[in-house]
Amino acid sequence: MNIILFGPPGAGKGTQADNMVKNLNLHKISTGDLLREEIKNNTDLGNKIKSKIDQGLLVSDDIINDLIDKILFNKKYYNRLIFDGYPRNLNQAKSFDLLLTQYNQKLSCVINLDVDKISIIKRILGRLVCSKCGLTFNKYFNPPQKEKYNCNLKYLKARTDDNKKTIEDRFSTYTKKTLPLLDYYADQKILHKIDGTRQINQIFDEIRSILASLET
Numbered sequence: 001m002n003i004i005l006f007g008p009p010g011a012g013k014g015t016q017a018d019n020m021v022k023n024l025n026l027h028k029i030s031t032g033d034l035l036r037e038e039i040k041n042n043t044d045l046g047n048k049i050k051s052k053i054d055q056g057l058l059v060s061d062d063i064i065n066d067l068i069d070k071i072l073f074n075k076k077y078y079n080r081l082i083f084d085g086y087p088r089n090l091n092q093a094k095s096f097d098l099l100l101t102q103y104n105q106k107l108s109c110v111i112n113l114d115v116d117k118i119s120i121i122k123r124i125l126g127r128l129v130c131s132k133c134g135l136t137f138n139k140y141f142n143p144p145q146k147e148k149y150n151c152n153l154k155y156l157k158a159r160t161d162d163n164k165k166t167i168e169d170r171f172s173t174y175t176k177k178t179l180p181l182l183d184y185y186a187d188q189k190i191l192h193k194i195d196g197t198r199q200i201n202q203i204f205d206e207i208r209s210i211l212a213s214l215e216t
């Protein structure tokens, strides 16, 4: 089955995608990774991408479609893909449908990790990282407890790039861009909303049960 995962920055999408890769034998596709890979491998497409980025331009939908085309063509991934960060707009979503048909595959479901703005802000601003050992905590959701934590509290630092305004802007941009896509997949009756404010394992259990219900 092919799956799309949506969720605002900070919703825990990466964690859930990794869980799915590990437990469900799926491959994760992130267009950011694909772009970097092409550039690294110095392909014709990679050079095209690099020149766009160097000029400060956005990578066009056509280029993204070419990358997705290559992935769907690859038998190794046949019907075993999780898309993270793709499609980004309706144009890409429609091309994706055409490509899926062309390669005789289908999109089984679209999972939307639903997290409200306030929770996202708390989650990101509450992140604490120990500068000594790299352990991470969250002031609100996973406070540093003595039994898990040996370093001095003075090593615990919040991420400096995570200020409230930036998080709010990212959240609004994401919501604005993604709403039309959610409508598009709701119309296709393959959209599943999950409450992303719960515990990581509760969310994963729900993902599992959604996927199980599709297999029968």
Ligand SMILES: [Zn+2]
Pocket (backbone or CB within 6 Å): 130, 131, 132, 133, 134, 135, 150, 151, 152, 155
């Ligand atoms: Zn530490």
